[in-house]
Amino acid sequence: MRRIAVSGLGVVSPFGTGVKAYWNGLSAGACAIRPVTLIETEGFRCRIAAEVPDGFGGSLRRSRADRLALAAAREALEDAGLSRVERAEAALAVGAVGGGMLEAEAWYWERFRGRRPPSRPTPRSMLPFSHAEALGNALGLEGPRETLVMACSSGAASLALAADLIADGVVATALAGGVDALTRICFMGFNALKLLCPEPCRPFDRDRRGMSIGEGAAFVVLEELGRARARGARIYATLAGHGMTTDAYHVTSPHPEGEGMVRAMAAALESGRIAPAAVGYVNAHGTATPQNDRIEARAIHEVFAPGRLLVSSTKSMIGHTMAAAGALEAVATILALVHEVVPPTANLETPDPDVAFDCVPRVAREAAVEYAISNSFGFGGQNVTLLFGRA
Amino acid sequence: MARVAVTGVGVVTGAVTGGREQIRAFLASSGAPALSVPSSALGGLIDETEARRLSRICQLSVAAARIALADAGLGPGAGLGLVIGAEFGDLRSTIAFVDGYLHRGPGGLSALLFPNTVMNTMAAATAIAVTARELSLTLNAPTVAGELAIARAAAAVRAGRADAVLAGGVDEFDSALAELLAEGGAPSERRGEGAGFVLLESLDTAEARGARVLGEIAGVAWRALRARPYGVGRGAASRAVAAALDEAGATSGEVGRVWVSASGDGPRDRWEQAILEEALRPARPPQTALASRAGRHAGLGALAVAAAALDEVSRGPAVVHAIARGGTHVALVVRSVHNG
């Protein structure tokens, strides 16, 4: 069984460009959820989101999402120090949902109003696969290429599938991650479903009222552990296992007992041959909807005994970054192992008494953790749990 | 390493709807091209209560999945995984969703349409309909999504990560969409619509339950050739075809037929020919382009794999091949039970 090392990280988040800015924000428990500037929000109950600040570069002929992805992917590849030949053979797995929809929407809006639509970017870059095409071309990646669309668990699924390619001996290295830019469809849709909180979300709080939306991109470089060691690569953590299950229950509501969530977490532990007691930290899906947090907490409880387990939600700080979430939160989990500091759950004033765990309210916690998991439980019941081990 | 058996197939397309018997008849005939799925094709496959809540593309997907399971002699929920490829997803619902807002403001937004704006809606609906609770993936790619999904699923079965997987793809297409895409710069080609799935299981499992095996997926590979986004590359050196043949233990000289993804996009079709010539030379096996009868869509991958397995005429393993603008490249080697 080949063991997988994480040898490169790249992030563009609502805290700014780069892994450093990301960790600074996370460890400080800062909240990047603010009034929306990228799109019109008049008439909607929720008008806030966690937007990525300027500074991630890229040609404006490209979609915003392509530019986010490129910046994060570049950082990861440079961090890992892969050669041109290694890049040419590396697999590429991208979790995406919105694609270049932000620009396609702008085009369509202008067309609807009888005005001349902008000439660049065009709707051609609208579909989710556009990022993989852009990255593959700009970064010289010619190995197996896939775009996974799995709603909120896309970014995590891409890491799992890339790990499988390495474990199967198909490739030696892989670049895997996820990206999503804010879109009108996403923002309006979640508003219409009344799932958004008018104020920054408060996961696991007794008085939580819904999600906040965010945007960003994160990529990691994965390679076989022995190979990473042999070439003297920096090893951040191991991707020790993963579990992927489907609720097959309802198109938007999760299974009421979190049955698919439990199976995903159990499968991740089993694939890594790790006992629940060895896990010190759970980076929760933690969207702050009354339903998700209650069901997820219950599912976590079924797999793990409370004990000294720490649970926190990164979405409290950067919002729900959709297809990027699984990847951004995987990086947060990895950084927690590296720095021996567990990022907090921001905005958590009154912990929900029904949640049996220490949810690290508002202030980061020093903790040397051996194994940590990251949960992504997507719309439509697509559950992914990633298991990371200290390097 | 398990051997990957194809034990069922189901397609809902303009040209043919049904399982292996209907596909056999289709292959033996030579009807006119049919690009759109008639509404009658779904008769009996989706009940009224379901139909209310399923968008058309989801209905196509659920219908084809049901046919494939019945063709395989399997009931729902048998530890089933699902891998669906799509190029466009539910664009029709997405456009209807934004039109609701543009015409009537926030009050015109539809909660029922919103989940369809995410491309995994077909997988979510199909998983519920056939109770598939294992791995459920949606892969998005231009042109090759169906073949890619089947390759991914075959790799999972071979590695023992999945027992039984429904794999294939679905795309919906109409003239309004065609116009919008053309306006946005999409190349012209013969596009159709439809859904197609094959059921993949390990050969051991298939034999143990007495399944009627159609064929075997003996080798798969997917890579990316160098090309600009939406562009056609200049190089034709493919590692995918070689890797797939290698895994299948077959040589280019043994290949009986190549099922190609050509669809009337001139530059891309020529690129495919260059790739195949380089990969298989000096052999020049005969080719079939299913898009000429059914239009190009993500359901064709399953139809091609099934056709390759059902082929009683060609001798030797078949290659199912697909290349997309931008470079995503898939090759599958299929052995028929007849003469693979």
Place this chain on the structure above:
Amino acid sequence: MDPKEVLDELKTILVSRLKFEPRRAADMTLETTLPKGVEGSIGLDSLDFIELSIAIEERFGILMDESQDLTKHFLSFDTLAHFITARTEAG
């Protein structure tokens, strides 16, 4: 508006937004129950109810306060019609 008029509006919403067949909607009466799980109901689930709420807010100009539990109002067309009539008179 009297309950019969409200019912007609709700039937229109059921067809246009919840995608019910017109002949099925025509058969519905004030006594028809709505939620899935209630015997003989038209089987609406949570997502259907959200859609229905949005449509009711748009058509009748009332605001649904989702912090309150409105389940009892959505039991049948009768309870729903009364809820809407009370809100439109108050508004």
